[in-house]
Amino acid sequence: MHTHRGTVIGTLALTTALALALTACSDSDESGKKTGSTAAGDGTHTVRTAMGDVKVKNNPKRVVVLDTAELDSAVTLGVRPVGATRAGAEQAVLSYLPKSSTKDITEVGEIAAPNLEKIAGLKPDLILSSKVRDGQRYQQLSAIAPTVLTETTGYPWKQNFLVHADALGRTAQAEKAISAYEDHAEAVTKALGGKAKAAATDVNVVRFVEGADIRIYGKKNYIGTILADVGVGRPAITDKAKDGFSYDVSPEQIDKADADVIFTSTYGSPGKAKVTQTTTSGLWKNLKAVEDGKVFQVDDELWLQGIGYTAANQILAELQSDLTR
Incomplete structure (x- = not known):
């Protein structure tokens, strides 16, 4: 199996390019209106949201x-x-994110089981999550912050x-991030020889999961969209x-x-996820x-846990590197 020791430089270059693109954002959207990111800090x-309309500070500073x-x-x-x-069993933050962007973040428990006292102690002015994770705690969380x-x-x-x-008051920056990703995806398709050639290569993503069956990923999930x-x-x-997942x-x-190509990742203990048992078999x-x-071994946090544009750009770089070998 191949691993990704050689993609760090490309990823760093990409992260820098994305950072520059975000820095170059104007404070106005295309219609010329000022965006939330430049509105007065005390405005809302x-x-x-999935729970109805929520009033949020225009420029939240303490986000959980x-x-x-x-x-x-x-x-x-x-x-x-x-x-x-x-994020995982061991560390508080995703390892693929730049350390400068994640230092000094306080851990507030596990996903779908956050510590409400710890959250309240941070005096946040905004909390971000999803109904599937924290819908049952919505009233308690809302009592702490929007x-x-x-x-x-x-x-x-x-x-x-x-x-x-x-919610973060950063719609102009979001437009830049989306545009950069779309350009990057287009560049990867081109590097693969164009749309027809890319479509002729069948790709599977196989995830070994501790204490569960092996997952062959469908199309209705994060990695499927990329x-x-x-x-x-x-x-x-x-x-x-099942359900496209x-x-x-x-x-x-x-x-x-x-x-034609298989990307594999492992969640949890490789032994308990049956990696060796599976990959040494005749089948x-x-x-x-x-x-x-x-067959390319990829980082589970990056490919399957991260879920966002920073992860997506790094995944695109790895896809191009592996599929053009």
């Missing part, structure tokens, strides 16, 4: 994020949260990003994914993951991607 604006997508959104938009839930929830996470990440940007934006082909098995298999059914070794040396 209304944000449409309760999931990984919200963390990626904040960092993408140049906001360093004061608090965040723990709380903006999207309906869910993952697949609708692009729409959710716009909600996060609105692969669709590049325009690569997806094997027929992806259309059988994933088609789950045991190690004895891993032949169903066959594709695995007979997969086309394995025989052709087209």
